[in-house]
Amino acid sequence: MNTMERRYKLVVGILLTHILGFILLLLGINYSFNHNMAILQTVLNVLVIALMGLFLVSAAIVWLIATGKGPLVQRWIFGLLRFGFNFFYSSSCFTARILKIELDVIHRFFAEINNAMVINKGLVVNPEEILILAPHCLQWSNCRHRITNSVDNCTMCGKCLIKDMVSLAKKYGVCLKVVSGGTQARRVVYESSPGAVIAIACERDLMAGIKEADGIPVVGICNVRPKGPCTDTMVDLGLVERHLKQLTKGVN
Numbered sequence: 001m002n003t004m005e006r007r008y009k010l011v012v013g014i015l016l017t018h019i020l021g022f023i024l025l026l027l028g029i030n031y032s033f034n035h036n037m038a039i040l041q042t043v044l045n046v047l048v049i050a051l052m053g054l055f056l057v058s059a060a061i062v063w064l065i066a067t068g069k070g071p072l073v074q075r076w077i078f079g080l081l082r083f084g085f086n087f088f089y090s091s092s093c094f095t096a097r098i099l100k101i102e103l104d105v106i107h108r109f110f111a112e113i114n115n116a117m118v119i120n121k122g123l124v125v126n127p128e129e130i131l132i133l134a135p136h137c138l139q140w141s142n143c144r145h146r147i148t149n150s151v152d153n154c155t156m157c158g159k160c161l162i163k164d165m166v167s168l169a170k171k172y173g174v175c176l177k178v179v180s181g182g183t184q185a186r187r188v189v190y191e192s193s194p195g196a197v198i199a200i201a202c203e204r205d206l207m208a209g210i211k212e213a214d215g216i217p218v219v220g221i222c223n224v225r226p227k228g229p230c231t232d233t234m235v236d237l238g239l240v241e242r243h244l245k246q247l248t249k250g251v252n
């Protein structure tokens with residue numbers, strides 16, 4: 001079992017602990033009202049059953065999709081998935097802080113669950129409606145060309161992956177923007193209102209963007225940081241291309 005598998009099992013363990021803790025909490029509330037008012041007890045019983053069902057079903061579906069075993073996600077269950085996703089993401093971050101577990105593991109795990117949900121939704125997006133958002137730190141740190149204004153300012157020297165990103169964007173006819181941070185990323189998304197976004201960033205920024213996307217499907221890809229954060233970062237171009245193919249399925 002590699003390190004990533006072990007980490008993911010840890011996150012799944014946290015999720016299951018949450019479900020168990022939640023059930024125990026609800027049963028405890030139920031028990032505390034048991035000797036009091038009958039109406040409250042009935043209401044709580046209904047709540048216990050409904051919430052237990054909701055969270056168990058959410059967790060099961062999220063897990064099925066994350067492991068690639070789930071069916072195409074229907075529109076009507078997507079809201080339920082998002083609810084379960086947001087709940088478990090927030091509670092997992094909370095627990096990870098208490099247990100002093102590296103938060104990037106949680107962010108990465110949930111970014112991948114998000115990707116599975118977006119891809120399994122069966123979206124087909126026109127290439128010109130797809131926006132690739134890349135971080136400024138992908139650019140070679142000594143390059144003097146201002147590509148945050150326009151990637152056309154890249155002279156394609158090949159000293160960083162921006163050259164390959166530009167070529168990939170041209171090949172698929174999608175829009176590529178390089179942004180210097182979250183504020184610029186939000187402005188670019190707001191101005192271009194894309195049909196789907198492929199976002200590249202560090203784990204934390206990726207999850208912040210996914211949560212803020214407000215209905216726009218976002219596929220997130222974590223960058224690679226061989227020189228530490230925010231300097232000469234890299235990305236798996238094969239993964240970017242695979243997500244492009246998945247989103248434009250049947251169009252290209």
Ligand code: SF4
Binds near residue numbers: 162
């Ligand atoms: S590929 Fe483009 S962005 Fe990268 S160093 Fe060369 S000119 Fe600069």
